[in-house]
Amino acid sequence: MGNHAVSWGVLRSRAQVIAAYPITPQTQIVEELSEMCADGDLDATFIKVESEHSAMACCIGAAQAGARTFTATSAQGLALMHELLHWASGARLPIVMTDVNRAMAPGWSIWADQLDSLAQRDTGWMQMYCESNQEVFDLTVCSYKIAEQLDLPIMVVYDAFLLSHTSEVVDITDQGPIDDFLPPRQAELKLDPGKPYAFGSLVMPEYYYEMRYKLQEAMERAGGVIDSVLEEWAERFGRKYGQVEGYKLDDADIVLVTSGTTTSTTKYMVNQYRERGEKVGILKMRTLRPFPVERVRKELAGRKRVLVIDKNMSPGLGGVWAQELRAATAHIPDVPPIQCYIAGLGGRDIRPETVRDVIEHGKTQESLEKEYHWIQLKN
Amino acid sequence: MKAVSEFSKSKRLIKDFKEREIMGPGHLACQGCGATLNMRYLLKEAGPNTVMVIPACCWTIIDGQFPFNTLGVPVMHTAFETAASAASGVRAALDRQGKEDTNVIAFAGDGGTFDIGLQALSGAAERNENIIYCCYDNEAYMNTGIQRSSATPELAWTTTTPEGHPKQGKKKDIIQILAAHGIPYAATLNAAFPEDFLKKVRTALSMKGTRFLHMISACPPGWKIDSSMSIKAMRMATESKAFPLYEVYDGVKYHITHESKGTPVKDYLKMQGRFRHLTAENVDFIQRRLDYQWEQLLHRGQLEPFNG
Ligand SMILES: Cc1ncc(C[n+]2csc(CCOP(=O)(O)OP(=O)(O)O)c2C)c(N)n1
Numbered sequence A: 001m002g003n004h005a006v007s008w009g010v011l012r013s014r015a016q017v018i019a020a021y022p023i024t025p026q027t028q029i030v031e032e033l034s035e036m037c038a039d040g041d042l043d044a045t046f047i048k049v050e051s052e053h054s055a056m057a058c059c060i061g062a063a064q065a066g067a068r069t070f071t072a073t074s075a076q077g078l079a080l081m082h083e084l085l086h087w088a089s090g091a092r093l094p095i096v097m098t099d100v101n102r103a104m105a106p107g108w109s110i111w112a113d114q115l116d117s118l119a120q121r122d123t124g125w126m127q128m129y130c131e132s133n134q135e136v137f138d139l140t141v142c143s144y145k146i147a148e149q150l151d152l153p154i155m156v157v158y159d160a161f162l163l164s165h166t167s168e169v170v171d172i173t174d175q176g177p178i179d180d181f182l183p184p185r186q187a188e189l190k191l192d193p194g195k196p197y198a199f200g201s202l203v204m205p206e207y208y209y210e211m212r213y214k215l216q217e218a219m220e221r222a223g224g225v226i227d228s229v230l231e232e233w234a235e236r237f238g239r240k241y242g243q244v245e246g247y248k249l250d251d252a253d254i255v256l257v258t259s260g261t262t263t264s265t266t267k268y269m270v271n272q273y274r275e276r277g278e279k280v281g282i283l284k285m286r287t288l289r290p291f292p293v294e295r296v297r298k299e300l301a302g303r304k305r306v307l308v309i310d311k312n313m314s315p316g317l318g319g320v321w322a323q324e325l326r327a328a329t330a331h332i333p334d335v336p337p338i339q340c341y342i343a344g345l346g347g348r349d350i351r352p353e354t355v356r357d358v359i360e361h362g363k364t365q366e367s368l369e370k371e372y373h374w375i376q377l378k379n
Numbered sequence B: 001m002k003a004v005s006e007f008s009k010s011k012r013l014i015k016d017f018k019e020r021e022i023m024g025p026g027h028l029a030c031q032g033c034g035a036t037l038n039m040r041y042l043l044k045e046a047g048p049n050t051v052m053v054i055p056a057c058c059w060t061i062i063d064g065q066f067p068f069n070t071l072g073v074p075v076m077h078t079a080f081e082t083a084a085s086a087a088s089g090v091r092a093a094l095d096r097q098g099k100e101d102t103n104v105i106a107f108a109g110d111g112g113t114f115d116i117g118l119q120a121l122s123g124a125a126e127r128n129e130n131i132i133y134c135c136y137d138n139e140a141y142m143n144t145g146i147q148r149s150s151a152t153p154e155l156a157w158t159t160t161t162p163e164g165h166p167k168q169g170k171k172k173d174i175i176q177i178l179a180a181h182g183i184p185y186a187a188t189l190n191a192a193f194p195e196d197f198l199k200k201v202r203t204a205l206s207m208k209g210t211r212f213l214h215m216i217s218a219c220p221p222g223w224k225i226d227s228s229m230s231i232k233a234m235r236m237a238t239e240s241k242a243f244p245l246y247e248v249y250d251g252v253k254y255h256i257t258h259e260s261k262g263t264p265v266k267d268y269l270k271m272q273g274r275f276r277h278l279t280a281e282n283v284d285f286i287q288r289r290l291d292y293q294w295e296q297l298l299h300r301g302q303l304e305p306f307n308g
């Protein structure tokens, strides 16, 4: 299952300090990792903390002292970490974290919904969304390389149950080749008894602005680093990924924009439309931050329809992916109105028929009449 | 014979103590700041092979602004409630690098310890993390302008407990809370008793596991005393039993290290503006409470530890 793919990814990445706290649907990641540590398969220190807040604080402390770190969480746990997510990126620590997307309470829901991670958009973390368990494994390993090249933290994100608890065959690449791909972390600056630096001190307006500039400058480099790491992965291991990926996209008039497992269901429906000769395709989003602005501009220009399936809702505005896409493509000529469809909240299935209804409704939408549409809403 | 060797031993202690200086000048503390003295004394003993973890508190400021560091050892500033958890992470990383002999010390205020950081501290203590956790206790949130904390003494004035409605309820007994975790060492320290102070730091440094050092810290602006009165106020805190000096081994073995003189608490309260509004009955009540707590401590000191 997806959760085990993460544990194996962390094992292969030779994480040194792991701190985590259980929450459904992330729990098996932690269980398996603690076993791997106990059995000596993974030579890491596992700190069994009393909260997610402390889990992130432990990772921050360990990463500041130069270690390769890992944690995993979901929903409430991620929200509890919020303050420290800012800390991790501001301190420029390459922490890798898994977030298994789960809806925010109340009402209590353990099922998939992306709002937990999307709500952390501005914390300075890179975020990558996965469609399959193979992606989960591969991107966990790649994340270390990406994060450590940029000194930025990164979140690998995937859907509760649809991946976390679903068994798929995953190719667990051997340790040797992964060691060649991912050398040990070399922290340039770290807590070192011989060197009395202060990290995270009081900073006057005189410097803070430039520190933020450097953070953003790293994010600007991040797109290129992600591309090159994913390319290297593809060359070495034959599995190719991008910040955005197209499916039957080249000649598509109607483009569905998806992320996570929604993509797979959408592919199924796209195939059916293609059989009928309708030019429907998919733009699959992988990175939320850095946002692949240039790519989406290029991919969305010249289409007849852009229909975003948002498995999340930002109350007061609508789907987050749609908002991001609108911001990225504003004033770009030839990009059609970006239609937003709220679907699948709190684990409601996004079924092929859901996608069909989106497409059929989308065909009727010439202009942007509504900021967002509900789909299959019960009365 | 014994007396002589004790004497020369303590002379040596004092000599080392005077000579060694890790913390630099140029810090940003107020005059008469007890927290600064605590840090200075602590570092004299801990030495340069130390990593200091400091959460939000006055010491965030005292250490100096970017790019300066007054401490002479590496410092990790961290979020308010994370001193113990961030220190746990630092410990784990240093151990993996073979730096088991580096001291990892968390240095937090009373707010960061008694209140917002208590959960993380409890977690670290329960795991018996190999760290020294110091709480410098100035008995309020001083950095944000003297708001009450659960370490504020009963009936004291703060900006959130005005004279008309002073702090209700007694100061939280943090040592009892830590002792209940069964950690190897918990002790109260007072820089007005430097010999006792440094002995306790030495004891802590000689042990492994979670060690908790509770340091009283006079705060001239917060206590409303003249900055020249800091040491005196701290000494009075102990002599009046408001801040007794003792240590607890393994959560059970209590040892009182200084017999409080039993100076009337009135004299201690009288010298501080934060107690100016107290009535004679208030003072009497506080005296009786402290007398009772001292008795309680004596009883604990007499109890033999459980021995399977
Ligand atoms: C989560 C959070 N809440 C509030 C604050 C604001 N804050 C910074 S220092 C402080 C008070 C610290 O009090 P204490 O721990 O007693 O240390 P002192 O200032 O007295 O040295 C507060 C409330 C913060 N930094 N973080």
Ligand SMILES: [Mg+2]
Binding pocket: B109, B110, B111, B136, B137, B138, B139, B140, B141, B142, B143
């Ligand atoms: Mg305080």
